[in-house]
Amino acid sequence: MKIGIDKMAFATTDQYIDLRELATRRGVDPNKYTIGIGQDRQAVVPPTQDIVTLGATAAAKLLTPALAKRISTIMVATESGIDNSKASAIYVKHLLGLNDFVRTVELKEACYSGTAAIQFARGLVAFNPQETVLVIATDIARYGLNTPGEVTQGAGAVAMLISAHPHVLAIEPTTVAYSKDIMDFWRPLYATEAIVNGKYSTNVYIDFFLQAFTRYQQLTGQTLADFAGLVFHLPFTKMGKKALEGLLGDRTDAVAQRMRQQLHASQVYCRQVGNLYTGSLYLALMSLLQNGQVKAGDRLGLFSYGSGAEGEFYSGIVQEGFTTALNDIAADLKTRHQVSIDQYERFFNGRLGMKSADRQFDLSHDRRPFVLAGQQNHQRIYRRQK
Structure with a gap:
């Protein structure tokens, strides 16, 4: 089911x-x-x-x-x-x-x-x-x-x-969660604004993505080529680019080019609204589905991240009729x-x-x-x- x-x-x-x-x-x-x-x-x-x-x-x-x-x-x-x-x-x-x-x-x-x-x-x-x-x-x-x-x-x-x-999106069974006690971002009960160590948080984000994605590959045997695109939590759009480039490095092959193009499509709406915290990944998903090159049957990878810190990588298969469900x-x-x-x-x-x-x-x-x-x-x- x-x-x-x-x-x-x-x-x-x-x-x-x-x-x-x-x-x-x-x-x-x-x-x-x-x-x-x-x-x-x-x-x-x-x-x-x-x-x-x-x-x-x-x-x-x-x-x-x-x-x-x-x-x-x-x-x-x-x-x-x-x-x-x-x-x-x-x-x-x-x-x-x-x-x-x-x-x-x-x-x-x-x-x-x-x-x-x-x-x-x-x-x-x-x-x-x-x-x-x-x-x-x-x-x-x-x-x-x-x-x-x-x-x-x-x-x-x-x-x-x-x-x-x-x-x-039909969510696939394999998912990888990864967590550590890290003080990169937090908001005490007495504060209305967050406390953040921005550069440190970015580095933790990238590391958590690489850890989770590598473990996902080990469990499933899938490679980057098996994905039509990757979707990232985007507190600001440059964050997703840093994570993707941490994975791609100097690659310029067709798969790498596709990942960069799809990332750009996923950033369109986030650039216009800003940080949604818990909703940022899912606004990026909607942006990719409406602005990217996506069709039914495509596999998308999603990386979720929350400071403090916890990350999760999972995947899903795009379904028929997705364009009318947004x-x-x-x-x-x-x-x-x-x-x-x-x-x-x-x-x-x-x-x-x-x-x-x-x-x-x-x-x-x-x-x-x-x-x-x-x-x-x-x-x-x-x-x-x-």
């Missing part, structure tokens, strides 16, 4: 900044951002949006009344949690109007937990093939204004339905509008964060389907808009 990703959808905010403009404001050569880091635009998050509203927006694009009835579990993978106890999946379930006989959980391991959710979901579906599991990878990447990591911020959510007889991301991105750096900074400083005071947000400028209206008595108030 095939089990894997049946449908996928992506959601981000309707606002962005141009990183060339940010570079000018910060006194940095724009090429450092657009070429050195590999990013062009970055999603801007107004106070009325958070991981719950983004996750619900992405999931709503997938659901029909019939599909909603089949969902047995919602797994939200995030490192931008809004509560140390209550799972954000419960809020998402309520906003989507799903029935109360649905399991709701939240998973955490830096940027890796979206992959963990998919693997756990596969087990649930294998146990009961009639069920569908909704996996949502949703995050807001924050490093602080005028910090080295500012250019690698971003926001968005990828929602996926995991089921038997999938229409996007939302049109390019069209969605065209509807966004650019905001000034001043506006971006006001939004950045205006979020609820870890503040306890009651607040009420002006919703008149946010026409997204789900919004965060504010906070009252230490409770976040969400609304579904018509």
Whole structure:
């Protein structure tokens, strides 16, 4: 029985900044951002949006009344949690109007937990093939204004339905997980922005990829030529290039050229949105499926990474009809509008964060389907808009 990703959808905010403009404001050569880091635009998050509203927006694009009835579990993978106890999946379930006989959980391991959710979901579906599991990878990447990591911020959510007889990607049995206790990136409970050792984290990422891929080859006997392309976790697009080049080295043969071309296709959307943390790998997958040279029957390799650190390499076979099982991301991105750096900074400083005071947000400028209206008595108030 095939089990894997049946449908996928992506959601981000309707606002962005141009990183060339940010570079000018910060006194940095724009090429450092657009070429050195590999990013062009970055999603801007107004106070009325958070991981719950983004996750619900992405999931709503997938659901029909019939599909909603089949969902047995919602797994939200995030490192931008809004509560140390209550799972954000419960809020998402309520906003989507799903029935109360649905399991709701939240998973955490830096940027890796979206992959963990998919693997756990596969087990649930294998146990009961009639069920569908909704996996949502949703995050807001924050490093602080005028910090080295500012250019690698971003926001968005990828929602996926995991089921038997999938229409996007049938996940193959062999998977390799690799973990070590490493302090390359972390965010203490008292912090709203992450602490990161960027160069060290990049080196760890590359090493974890090579370790996991080598072990995968040992277990399966497959070579690079058996893949139509490799998909990487892309906190910034240059990261994937570094990992791929660490594997290819000086190779210029047809297989190596194909891998580089497919990597470029997988980077298209990430360049326009920024870092999604748990969703970055899966936005890259959608980007490859919509912008690369991919057909049904192709094998894709996926490398997931979460600082702290954990990596996993697994593979899947592209299914017939995959083109109709994804939302049109390019069209969605065209509807966004650019905001000034001043506006971006006001939004950045205006979020609820870890503040306890009651607040009420002006919703008149946010026409997204789900919004965060504010906070009252230490409770976040969400609304579904018509």
